[in-house]
Amino acid sequence: MSECSDIVQLEGVTRAFAGAKAVDGLSLKLKAGEVMGFLGTNGAGKTTTIKMMLGLLAPTSGSVKVLGGDPSDPRIRVHIGYMPEVATYYPYLNARELLAFYGGICGLDAKTVRSRTDSLLESVGLADAAKRPLKTYSKGMLQRAGIAQALLNDPDLLVLDEPFTGLDPLARIHFRELLRNLKERGKTIFFSSHELGETELLCDRVAIMKKGHCVYQGPVKDIAGDGATNLERLFLKTLGEAK
Amino acid sequence: MKLFARQTCALVKLSFIELWRRNDIFALVLLGLALMVPLSMATPFGADGASRYLDEMALLLVWGFSLFIALGAGQRLFPPEFESRTIYPLLAKPISRGRLLVGKYIGAVAASWSALAFFYVLFVASVLVRGGGFPSEMPQAIVLHFAFVALAVAVSLLGSLIVTASANLSLSAIVLVGMFFFGRRLPEYAEGLNPALSWVVKTIYAIAPHAEFFDMRQRLVHGWGAVDGGVFVVVLAYAVVYIAILLSLASFALGRKRL
Numbered sequence: 001m002s003e004c005s006d007i008v009q010l011e012g013v014t015r016a017f018a019g020a021k022a023v024d025g026l027s028l029k030l031k032a033g034e035v036m037g038f039l040g041t042n043g044a045g046k047t048t049t050i051k052m053m054l055g056l057l058a059p060t061s062g063s064v065k066v067l068g069g070d071p072s073d074p075r076i077r078v079h080i081g082y083m084p085e086v087a088t089y090y091p092y093l094n095a096r097e098l099l100a101f102y103g104g105i106c107g108l109d110a111k112t113v114r115s116r117t118d119s120l121l122e123s124v125g126l127a128d129a130a131k132r133p134l135k136t137y138s139k140g141m142l143q144r145a146g147i148a149q150a151l152l153n154d155p156d157l158l159v160l161d162e163p164f165t166g167l168d169p170l171a172r173i174h175f176r177e178l179l180r181n182l183k184e185r186g187k188t189i190f191f192s193s194h195e196l197g198e199t200e201l202l203c204d205r206v207a208i209m210k211k212g213h214c215v216y217q218g219p220v221k222d223i224a225g226d227g228a229t230n231l232e233r234l235f236l237k238t239l240g241e242a243k
Numbered sequence: 244m245k246l247f248a249r250q251t252c253a254l255v256k257l258s259f260i261e262l263w264r265r266n267d268i269f270a271l272v273l274l275g276l277a278l279m280v281p282l283s284m285a286t287p288f289g290a291d292g293a294s295r296y297l298d299e300m301a302l303l304l305v306w307g308f309s310l311f312i313a314l315g316a317g318q319r320l321f322p323p324e325f326e327s328r329t330i331y332p333l334l335a336k337p338i339s340r341g342r343l344l345v346g347k348y349i350g351a352v353a354a355s356w357s358a359l360a361f362f363y364v365l366f367v368a369s370v371l372v373r374g375g376g377f378p379s380e381m382p383q384a385i386v387l388h389f390a391f392v393a394l395a396v397a398v399s400l401l402g403s404l405i406v407t408a409s410a411n412l413s414l415s416a417i418v419l420v421g422m423f424f425f426g427r428r429l430p431e432y433a434e435g436l437n438p439a440l441s442w443v444v445k446t447i448y449a450i451a452p453h454a455e456f457f458d459m460r461q462r463l464v465h466g467w468g469a470v471d472g473g474v475f476v477v478v479l480a481y482a483v484v485y486i487a488i489l490l491s492l493a494s495f496a497l498g499r500k501r502l
Contacts, residue, residue: 054335056502074337082335088327092264104253105336107246149332
């Protein structure tokens with residue numbers, strides 16, 4: 001594939017906080033239509049990397065390009081959908097109002113928001129609870145509301161931070177199917193996760209972070225499936241935790 | 244421009260929903276009733292002086308309530324977004340921090356104005372019920388009060404990005420209430436102090452938000468008539484410039500906030 005098909009391009013990216021490097025010299029590419037799992041222990045630099053990809057944080061050094069531009073430019077973010085790891089969405093709104101709010105922020109017209117809201121609430125399983133205030137939602141339901149808001153602008157790039165957190169087994173299966181459908185439609189998906197099984201099932205490629213460094217990048221098909229070199233074993237081996 | 248309009252509309256609607264669905268609405272109703280009851284008690288006395296006194300009390304309550312609502316609205320714009328982590332999906336959307344700040348500010352001001360309008364409806368209704376008239380200086384007084392509320396929201400918004408909620412609400416209330424009651428006496432007070440203290444008091448007078456400029460309660464109560472049109476415009480211009488400065492500082496503070 002040519003370089004212009006790289007949806008995400010990180011070149012030697014470093015981000016330091018008060019001298020301590022949360023991400024150190026990270027280079028990473030994500031091609032159009034790819035699904036990449038971003039793995040690592042807590043504090044490995046996954047969320048910091050995601051924040052840089054969204055333009056929420058500027059790198060201390062190196063370059064971050066998303067969809068061919070600087071993600072701190074709001075025009076680039078029109079094409080990005082993002083779901084944070086944990087967010088307690090506005091408790092006084094219901095799911096429908098939440099999506100109407102985010103639709104307005106994305107600049108969508110009311111008619112488009114209404115039609116997308118109906119199908120999204122249906123696909124994330126919140127149609128029956130659409131008029132309930134979000135303060136009455138469980139963690140898993142809030143997570144599903146978060147997925148819906150991330151998909152509202154029909155993004156080309158979907159960035160998900162720990163998307164399976166709080167989801168019950170059935171919701172996980174539905175969400176996995178949803179992501180597969182998005183992949184089939186050519187969407188590019190980047191997600192961080194501690195769920196190695198889900199990552200193995202969904203991803204084309206994985207990257208493993210350790211203390212700010214990317215210690216492994218490669219296709220899932222090369223490592224998964226033979227029982228001897230599955231993702232869990234690779235993950236432990238890469239992090240030096242294998243027994 | 245269309246994008247900005249839609250984003251602003253969404254933020255205004257969010258502020259309205261949050262204000263009117265919170266417990267604030269119950270506080271508003273209770274406070275409104277607290278306003279109505281003493282005013283309705285004015286009828287049996289019938290004396291002009293007693294009526295004026297109650298008008299003055301009612302207007303002071305309206306000012307107090309509006310300050311309470313405005314400071315709360317300003318304080319709630321950003322800290323809850325950081326605490327609940329909704330700031331991340333919000334800023335991951337196609338909106339800059341500057342636009343978000345302006346949109347949220349407009350939303351908080353519009354929601355606070357709706358509460359103030361509610362209080363004034365109660366006040367005017369109580370005056371009319373007692374057989375009083377609609378003073379000619381009333382529109383001017385209301386406009387200046389609305390401008391004060393916009394200023395108070397901006398003060399609270401800036402404070403919310405710099406200090407904790409309790410510190411912000413306390414400091415903002417002290418500064419605004421202090422200036423409201425004592426602002427016009429500060430220059431006179433400064434003259435009687437030693438040079439160093441005098442300089443401090445004069446500096447405070449120069450930079451503090453002059454809440455007293457917007458207060459037309461005495462004119463309303465005593466029927467002293469409207470202020471000169473030029474003065475009115477200058478006070479409004481003062482509010483606009485002061486708000487612009489506060490929002491610029493708030494934008495700087497928000498830009499420096501670590502996400």
